[in-house]
Amino acid sequence: MYWMRLLEGVSLSKQIGVALLPLKKLAHGLLPAMSFTILGFCAFSHAMCAVQVTPEHLWPHTFWYSFTSLITQGLPEHPPDDYLELFLLYGGVLFFSIFVMNIFIGVISEQYASEKEQGDVMFERVRAHSCLNYLTRITVLPCNLLTPKAAALLALGTMALTLMLQLGVLYSRRPVPGILQLAAFIASQVVLFMVSIQCKGKSFPWSQHDGAKRYLWICEPSEPSSSRDLRSPWAQQSNDSVRLVEAVERTLAMNLDGMRQVVRSEMMASMSVAGRDSTWPRSDGPEVVNQDKEPFFKRWGR
Numbered sequence: 001m002y003w004m005r006l007l008e009g010v011s012l013s014k015q016i017g018v019a020l021l022p023l024k025k026l027a028h029g030l031l032p033a034m035s036f037t038i039l040g041f042c043a044f045s046h047a048m049c050a051v052q053v054t055p056e057h058l059w060p061h062t063f064w065y066s067f068t069s070l071i072t073q074g075l076p077e078h079p080p081d082d083y084l085e086l087f088l089l090y091g092g093v094l095f096f097s098i099f100v101m102n103i104f105i106g107v108i109s110e111q112y113a114s115e116k117e118q119g120d121v122m123f124e125r126v127r128a129h130s131c132l133n134y135l136t137r138i139t140v141l142p143c144n145l146l147t148p149k150a151a152a153l154l155a156l157g158t159m160a161l162t163l164m165l166q167l168g169v170l171y172s173r174r175p176v177p178g179i180l181q182l183a184a185f186i187a188s189q190v191v192l193f194m195v196s197i198q199c200k201g202k203s204f205p206w207s208q209h210d211g212a213k214r215y216l217w218i219c220e221p222s223e224p225s226s227s228r229d230l231r232s233p234w235a236q237q238s239n240d241s242v243r244l245v246e247a248v249e250r251t252l253a254m255n256l257d258g259m260r261q262v263v264r265s266e267m268m269a270s271m272s273v274a275g276r277d278s279t280w281p282r283s284d285g286p287e288v289v290n291q292d293k294e295p296f297f298k299r300w301g302r
Contacts, residue, residue, distance in 0.1 A: 001185060002185075005189075011024075011126065012126070012127060012130060014123060017123045017126065017127075018119040018120060018123050019119070021115075021119060021122050021123055021126060022112055022115035022116050022118075022119055022122070023112070025111075025115045025122070026108060026111050026112060026115070029107060029108075029111035030104070030107060030108070030111070032107075033103050033104055033107050036100070036103070037100055037104075040095070040096070040100065041066060041067075041070060041071075044066055044070060044088075044092045045058065045062050045063055045066040046058075047088055048062055048065065048066055048085070048088060048089075048092075049062045051082065051084050051085045051088055052082075052085060053080070053081060053082045053085065066092075069089060069092065069093055070092055070093060070096040071096070073093060073096070073097050075089070075093065134197070137197065138197045141194070141197060143197045143198055143199050143200075144198075144199070144200045145194075145198055145200065146195065146198040146200055147198070147200045147201050148198065148199060148200075148202070150198075151195035151196070151198035152195070154191065154195050155191075155192055155195045155196070158188055158191045158192055158195075159188075159192070161188075162184070162188045165184065
């Protein structure tokens with residue numbers, strides 16, 4: 001626990017955190033390769049336990065033998081008497097040393113390279129998360145108990161006392177009971193945490209528990225609408241859709257105009273043919289109609 005807390009504190013340093021945080025993120029990328037390795041190790045242990053001439057217990061003897069042979073690649077001093085067991089041992093060692101280890105090396109290299117590119121952003125995110133936790137905790141915990149100077153002195157005294165206790169146990173070579181170690185660890189952690197948020201006499205906004213809402217404003221430089229639309233893929237797709245709709249509308253309008261022209265031409269042609277084949281009525285006599293063909297239209301009235 002001490003070393004984990006020390007690692008957490010060291011990770012907040014920019015020089016160390018940028019290089020250390022990608023290593024901490026490698027565990028997520030190694031899960032598939034680790035699952036494959038565990039499955040292969042269990043299969044080899046089961047097979048080795050099944051083919052042994054003098055069978056031993058699966059746990060811990062066969063597992064220990066498999067781990068020594070596969071992971072550490074340490075062959076036994078004397079080869080097994082059974083050829084099947086010998087061939088299985090050779091095949092397992094070759095498979096793990098050539099195939100599985102190369103998979104781990106490739107996955108670790110690729111994952112670290114991808115995480116290294118985001119090292120600065122990852123470090124800023126971790127630091128911002130730490131600041132957010134700090135501001136959230138001090139809104140519900142008392143922070144007006146000590147002044148910053150008194151809190152710093154108390155923190156130094158606590159660390160010195162903890163170090164002296166550790167050195168005393170190492171030199172006396174007398175183990176401290178586990179319950180006392182746990183109590184000392186919890187007490188030192190609580191004291192160091194509480195003194196880190198003490199700000200008595202300071203006019204910090206979080207020192208007053210008034211319950212008022214506060215907001216975080218984030219400002220970004222604005223861009224012209226034209227350049228922003230050109231850079232946005234959604235805006236580009238929207239512009240393409242608008243242009244497509246306009247082209248379809250123009251095509252439909254042209255087709256409608258063409259259809260109107262065709263209909264108008266057909267009507268004029270029909271009217272001219274009907275006019276030639278029919279006799280128009282006069283003003284001084286009845287209407288005379290051609291009996292061979294019916295006129296296209298009749299004139300009503302005079």
